[in-house]
Amino acid sequence: LKRFAxxxxxxxxxxxxxxxxEILFGEVWLRPELKPRDRSLITLAALISxxxxxxxxxxxxxxxxxxxxPEEIGEVITQMAFxxxxxxxxxxVDETKKVFQVRRIGPVPARENRLNxxxxxxxxxxxxxxxxxxxxxxxxxxxxxxxxFGQLWRRSExxPRDRSLVTLAALISxxxxxxxxxxxxxxxxxxxxAAELSEIPAHLAFxxxxxRATSAVPELAKVxxxxxxSEEELRLDPR
Amino acid sequence: LKRFAxxxxxxxxxxxxxxxxEILFGEVWLRPELKPRDRSLITLAALISxxxxxxxxxxxxxxxxxxxxPEEIGEVITQMAFxxxxxxxxxxVDETKKVFQVRRIGPVPARENRLNxxxxxxxxxxxxxxxxxxxxxxxxxxxxxxxxFGQLWRRSExxPRDRSLVTLAALISxxxxxxxxxxxxxxxxxxxxAAELSEIPAHLAFxxxxxRATSAVPELAKVxxxxxxSEEELRLDPR
Amino acid sequence: LKRFAxxxxxxxxxxxxxxxxEILFGEVWLRPELKPRDRSLITLAALISxxxxxxxxxxxxxxxxxxxxPEEIGEVITQMAFxxxxxxxxxxVDETKKVFQVRRIGPVPARENRLNxxxxxxxxxxxxxxxxxxxxxxxxxxxxxxxxFGQLWRRSExxPRDRSLVTLAALISxxxxxxxxxxxxxxxxxxxxAAELSEIPAHLAFxxxxxRATSAVPELAKVxxxxxxSEEELRLDPR
Numbered sequence: 001l002k003r004f005a006x007x008x009x010x011x012x013x014x015x016x017x018x019x020x021x022e023i024l025f026g027e028v029w030l031r032p033e034l035k036p037r038d039r040s041l042i043t044l045a046a047l048i049s050x051x052x053x054x055x056x057x058x059x060x061x062x063x064x065x066x067x068x069x070p071e072e073i074g075e076v077i078t079q080m081a082f083x084x085x086x087x088x089x090x091x092x093v094d095e096t097k098k099v100f101q102v103r104r105i106g107p108v109p110a111r112e113n114r115l116n117x118x119x120x121x122x123x124x125x126x127x128x129x130x131x132x133x134x135x136x137x138x139x140x141x142x143x144x145x146x147x148x149f150g151q152l153w154r155r156s157e158x159x160p161r162d163r164s165l166v167t168l169a170a171l172i173s174x175x176x177x178x179x180x181x182x183x184x185x186x187x188x189x190x191x192x193x194a195a196e197l198s199e200i201p202a203h204l205a206f207x208x209x210x211x212r213a214t215s216a217v218p219e220l221a222k223v224x225x226x227x228x229x230s231e232e233e234l235r236l237d238p239r
Numbered sequence: 240l241k242r243f244a245x246x247x248x249x250x251x252x253x254x255x256x257x258x259x260x261e262i263l264f265g266e267v268w269l270r271p272e273l274k275p276r277d278r279s280l281i282t283l284a285a286l287i288s289x290x291x292x293x294x295x296x297x298x299x300x301x302x303x304x305x306x307x308x309p310e311e312i313g314e315v316i317t318q319m320a321f322x323x324x325x326x327x328x329x330x331x332v333d334e335t336k337k338v339f340q341v342r343r344i345g346p347v348p349a350r351e352n353r354l355n356x357x358x359x360x361x362x363x364x365x366x367x368x369x370x371x372x373x374x375x376x377x378x379x380x381x382x383x384x385x386x387x388f389g390q391l392w393r394r395s396e397x398x399p400r401d402r403s404l405v406t407l408a409a410l411i412s413x414x415x416x417x418x419x420x421x422x423x424x425x426x427x428x429x430x431x432x433a434a435e436l437s438e439i440p441a442h443l444a445f446x447x448x449x450x451r452a453t454s455a456v457p458e459l460a461k462v463x464x465x466x467x468x469s470e471e472e473l474r475l476d477p478r
Numbered sequence: 479l480k481r482f483a484x485x486x487x488x489x490x491x492x493x494x495x496x497x498x499x500e501i502l503f504g505e506v507w508l509r510p511e512l513k514p515r516d517r518s519l520i521t522l523a524a525l526i527s528x529x530x531x532x533x534x535x536x537x538x539x540x541x542x543x544x545x546x547x548p549e550e551i552g553e554v555i556t557q558m559a560f561x562x563x564x565x566x567x568x569x570x571v572d573e574t575k576k577v578f579q580v581r582r583i584g585p586v587p588a589r590e591n592r593l594n595x596x597x598x599x600x601x602x603x604x605x606x607x608x609x610x611x612x613x614x615x616x617x618x619x620x621x622x623x624x625x626x627f628g629q630l631w632r633r634s635e636x637x638p639r640d641r642s643l644v645t646l647a648a649l650i651s652x653x654x655x656x657x658x659x660x661x662x663x664x665x666x667x668x669x670x671x672a673a674e675l676s677e678i679p680a681h682l683a684f685x686x687x688x689x690r691a692t693s694a695v696p697e698l699a700k701v702x703x704x705x706x707x708s709e710e711e712l713r714l715d716p717r
Binding site: 009010011012014015020023028031033046047050051052175199200205207209210211212213214216217218224 | 560562568614618629
């Protein structure tokens with residue numbers, strides 16, 4: 001068995017060493033339901049949104065090895081600024097900069113091109129935001145429509161699918177399960193598959209803890225099709 | 240555009256640099272709905288309650304510049320000990336001490352005078368605490384009435400209005416939205432205006448993340464008067 | 479009054495100094511409803527699950543002084559890996575290793591023996607897990623039954639009673655109150671007393687903050703018997 005857990009883990013908490021090498025790296029990271037690149041994206045999102053800075057550098061290195069581009073890492077950090085707050089994002093910049101220096105990665109270029117959105121769908125969406133937020137905070141409604149959805153989500157540095165993926169990871173890591181179903185449905189619309197979606201809580205159980213993953217499951221179930229069943233199972237279903 | 244974001248932010252996450260300078264410092268901190276002093280108070284409360292210690296020193300400096308007195312900063316830390324736990328408060332003391340040393344600020348004096356409370360209102364309040372807590376934890380009910388409300392909230396180092404302000408920021412930052420409506424109503428009773436209250440989630444979206452701010456909005460709406468509408472809008476309303 | 483709070487606390491936040499010495503160490507830690515060893519266990523669990531690493535070393539030292547064995551500390555860390563995520567557990571290993579070195583505590587031995595579980599009760603339990611999780615994440619259901627309950631909870635390095643105790647502390651510290659009643663009932667089945675259970679939120683109010691403790695109370699009340707009442711009070715009850 002290859003040892004990923006550092007020796008100190010086996011000395012202080014031998015059970016943790018075993019679970020790390022047998023289950024986390026020996027099974028979970030190898031499961032094909034999510035590609036290593038996707039696992040790196042949600043791991044980074046969970047670490048940054050959970051304020052777990054001591055592990056960010058190591059997982060930035062792993063993310064680069066798994067094919068996440070430097071500009072995508074920068075954009076995950078930007079997305080996390082909005083979904084977990086500026087302080088964690090700024091701290092993550094410092095950890096990432098150290099890795100970029102070791103890897104001789106230069107400054108990430110600033111792009112200008114933005115994704116176009118469907119105006120009709122946007123009008124419905126911004127009406128929903130207003131209905132939910134104007135009674136409590138008109139200014140947050142305005143910032144949400146203009147900056148969060150009008151600017152951040154239109155940036156092309158990450159595909160909408162990857163942006164949805166890291167946003168789901170942030171919501172699970174923060175325990176904000178009330179906003180999960182909305183973003184899970186959007187993730188499916190952005191091209192995440194049902195199999196990928198249902199794999200996310202299993203991976204994040206190890207990075208944000210079982211209780212956060214457990215709370216996420218019924219919210220994801222709300223948007224998962226019965227197509228979780230195989231074709232054969234569907235044929236057997238008399239409905 | 241004045242640059243607040245450090246160069247590393249533009250190098251690693253150029254989008255984050257732009258949003259920092261254009262939106263966070265270029266717009267949000269300048270909005271008149273909350274004074275810079277109030278923004279510093281809720282920012283400190285969000286940082287301490289969220290365990291974001293790397294940013295506490297910088298925002299203690301900014302708070303002093305925005306007119307928050309040293310003894311008020313110490314008292315925000317004390318309030319956060321109760322609302323986010325001792326460990327974060329003790330860590331915040333260490334960060335604050337470093338700033339006080341640079342600014343040559345000596346030990347904060349211990350005061351003795353305490354605010355008087357209305358005995359009738361207190362009796363109602365402590366009855367509510369007992370009803371909610373005695374079945375699950377009689378000792379927490381007793382500590383809540385005697386220490387939290389009987390001692391902490393009566394300290395004169397912060398006005399009740401400022402104490403409510405930082406408590407709201409802590410609850411939003413922790414995601415404890417179930418306790419927000421009670422404290423939001425108290426904040427209004429303590430002199431916070433409706434306009435100030437509805438500005439809080441917009442500011443904290445940047446320091447605790449959009450999901451926490453979003454979850455807070457409907458709770459604040461419960462106690463905000465329809466006076467969010469202008470006089471003219473109220474006249475147009477046929478109700 | 480013995481001073482536990484470091485001098486910096488009195489200089490920056492004198493109120494916090496007073497509350498630390500008069501209430502937290504002068505009262506709460508001395509209450510007989512939970513033994514010092516149990517208070518150390520839940521304090522460590524709250525610190526690790528809350529990511530409050532600056533305080534872990536000091537409380538590992540205190541835990542050793544209060545009779546928690548080194549292998550039990552390692553096992554609390556392992557339990558927290560599952561309940562609060564790997565990153566916090568790995569960071570806690572580093573802090574604990576430093577204390578073990580100072581105390582000249584060698585590597586913790588890896589045990590092999592596992593607790594036997596009642597197969598009938600396990601079948602019911604794993605059916606509940608499947609019903610709750612399969613629709614959203616079949617893989618998390620499988621990992622929960624095989625690894626979390628089938629391996630972690632069967633490890634003999636901690637008694638089931640102590641494992642329940644630190645799990646409750648993690649759930650309270652994370653604010654995952656929806657999963658508290660289930661684990662509180664299990665804790666009672668594992669031998670925690672009702673008096674001990676109702677003392678937990680009072681202790682954790684100081685380590686995870688009052689809002690987390692407050693949210694826990696009604697969940698604990700669901701499983702506490704009216705035996706919170708004394709024998710005499712029960713006789714007076716006409717039901």
